[in-house]
Amino acid sequence: MIARLEALRLLRSRRPLVAALALLLFLALMLVGFWTYAESRTRGAANFEYTYENRSYFNGLTFALYAFYFGFVLLLPVFAAIEGGAQIAGDRGAGLLALLLTRPLSKPRLFLAKAALAAGFVTLLTGLFLLVALLIGLFAVGWGPLRLYPGVLQMTDAPQFLARDEALVRFLLAWPAASLALLAPLSFSLWISTLTRSAVNAVGSAVALYLVLHVIAEVHFFERLRPWLFTSHTAYWRGLFAESIDWREAARHALSLLGFTALFLALGFRRFRRREEG
Amino acid sequence: MGRGAAVEAVLWVAAAAFFGSAWFGRPSADGAAAGGMPGDLAEAAAGNRAARAQAGLLRVITWNVGGSRDGWPRPFDHDDLDRLAGVINHLEPDLLLLQEFRYGTDWPALRDRLRDEGPYVKASGDIAIVALRGELHGGELVGNVAIAEWRIDGRSIAVGNVHASAWSARERRRLIGGAVDRLFAAPGTARLFGGDLNLDVGQRSDLFSGDPGSDVAIYNWVAARLTDAGAAAGPTAEPDRRLDYLFTSPELRALHARVLPDHRGPTMDHDPLDLLLAPR
Numbered sequence: 001m002i003a004r005l006e007a008l009r010l011l012r013s014r015r016p017l018v019a020a021l022a023l024l025l026f027l028a029l030m031l032v033g034f035w036t037y038a039e040s041r042t043r044g045a046a047n048f049e050y051t052y053e054n055r056s057y058f059n060g061l062t063f064a065l066y067a068f069y070f071g072f073v074l075l076l077p078v079f080a081a082i083e084g085g086a087q088i089a090g091d092r093g094a095g096l097l098a099l100l101l102t103r104p105l106s107k108p109r110l111f112l113a114k115a116a117l118a119a120g121f122v123t124l125l126t127g128l129f130l131l132v133a134l135l136i137g138l139f140a141v142g143w144g145p146l147r148l149y150p151g152v153l154q155m156t157d158a159p160q161f162l163a164r165d166e167a168l169v170r171f172l173l174a175w176p177a178a179s180l181a182l183l184a185p186l187s188f189s190l191w192i193s194t195l196t197r198s199a200v201n202a203v204g205s206a207v208a209l210y211l212v213l214h215v216i217a218e219v220h221f222f223e224r225l226r227p228w229l230f231t232s233h234t235a236y237w238r239g240l241f242a243e244s245i246d247w248r249e250a251a252r253h254a255l256s257l258l259g260f261t262a263l264f265l266a267l268g269f270r271r272f273r274r275r276e277e278g
Numbered sequence: 279m280g281r282g283a284a285v286e287a288v289l290w291v292a293a294a295a296f297f298g299s300a301w302f303g304r305p306s307a308d309g310a311a312a313g314g315m316p317g318d319l320a321e322a323a324a325g326n327r328a329a330r331a332q333a334g335l336l337r338v339i340t341w342n343v344g345g346s347r348d349g350w351p352r353p354f355d356h357d358d359l360d361r362l363a364g365v366i367n368h369l370e371p372d373l374l375l376l377q378e379f380r381y382g383t384d385w386p387a388l389r390d391r392l393r394d395e396g397p398y399v400k401a402s403g404d405i406a407i408v409a410l411r412g413e414l415h416g417g418e419l420v421g422n423v424a425i426a427e428w429r430i431d432g433r434s435i436a437v438g439n440v441h442a443s444a445w446s447a448r449e450r451r452r453l454i455g456g457a458v459d460r461l462f463a464a465p466g467t468a469r470l471f472g473g474d475l476n477l478d479v480g481q482r483s484d485l486f487s488g489d490p491g492s493d494v495a496i497y498n499w500v501a502a503r504l505t506d507a508g509a510a511a512g513p514t515a516e517p518d519r520r521l522d523y524l525f526t527s528p529e530l531r532a533l534h535a536r537v538l539p540d541h542r543g544p545t546m547d548h549d550p551l552d553l554l555l556a557p558r
Contacts, residue, residue, distance in 0.1 A: 252303040255296045262290075266292075273282040
């Protein structure tokens, strides 16, 4: 009952629509950028002597992977943070939380229903984003084998080659792996949401803190801090595009992310169940 | 215990269990050092040159033996001469690619300290190819690029050694690209290319390059032609930069590559990169 109600409220909130439109716009811009980059870099200009780039390197799978990577780092965590932040603080700010709790509904059930619904939404959004990126890649550029080279995106440490069908399997694996990675920022924002009365404050704080943690995890200067930040683990799904997947390493990152998710949920739930609503 | 407390307890326990599993699943220092090398190959690598030769294996080491003082590079320091000779005598490589090493002043002093008699040397600029087994023939020696044919165990391997600019991405690109072009034009049924390329394509640390895109491009250009055998070996210079490389053609199967962190002398700023090869 509460799950159905929360799902209905999510749909009526238009957050899914906004997220889907934003991701579509992002993909369209990525396509334009990708196209112009490929054109400018593959005309055989003299200054491209001794480079690897050629027309066959760029295809729909490369586009999908790079678009998904950028989207995963820059957009999806923001939508996850918005979803988490809006859950408790949004209801509290609107006076709806107190109203809900007047019904025969336990706090654990309400909290877990909200967390599960938000996690399901983020998983669907991730899958949809990946699927649309692949389809745009297919129709606008065309699929082919996936070739990855070391570079500024750190997608790989060594050149990788995956045949088309194998690469598609890896995309399929990347969906649950990336969705799992987004549970950490989602639960983080859910925890923040239990600390505030305003959804705007909760979302703003969660996004700002996520960005700070993300930057710290990326900068070499903070190397010692990396293992303690969930943002150090979130991009682990990139390892699924290696010719030979290091499953042990992937499992280690996934377990760390699940640990952070459970930790933030525990902190959020502790605050939620002890706080008097009214 | 109420339902709320029970749910909270489950979440705390789950967090502890997940973190614990991740912690125990992390790679151990021992595992990293072993590098997954099969026991018999590890034995062959650790064994002497004769044992490796009998097993049909080759050991190649590239090492920038220079250093820096007050932030400025300086060539090999003779204070480290005994250490360098000791490491070579201990590891017994079949082929050495040395950088920041001057043939005129450094080689005579090093040669006197080596156990091996009559190694073949091809040197140019501040680099040298030293064959401690087999013979070096021909050679194209221009600046910090040396290309030679290594004849060993009935095989002919084209070998290239370079020391690329530490300061200019453009010069690096030209030197490395030109060297690989010449390597492929050189006689030999297999290709081996290495040295201090001064490329940090992983970019996990601050680059001393004004053009990281150029560095990435030239690395990938080489990697599209040859296999980066030391890709998983780790950094060779501080703080975590992988600047030294060994690339091989398909005729040379890389069995094991590792960086040897405890072998450099006090004046050096690179670790040697050690590669065990099985020619096909």
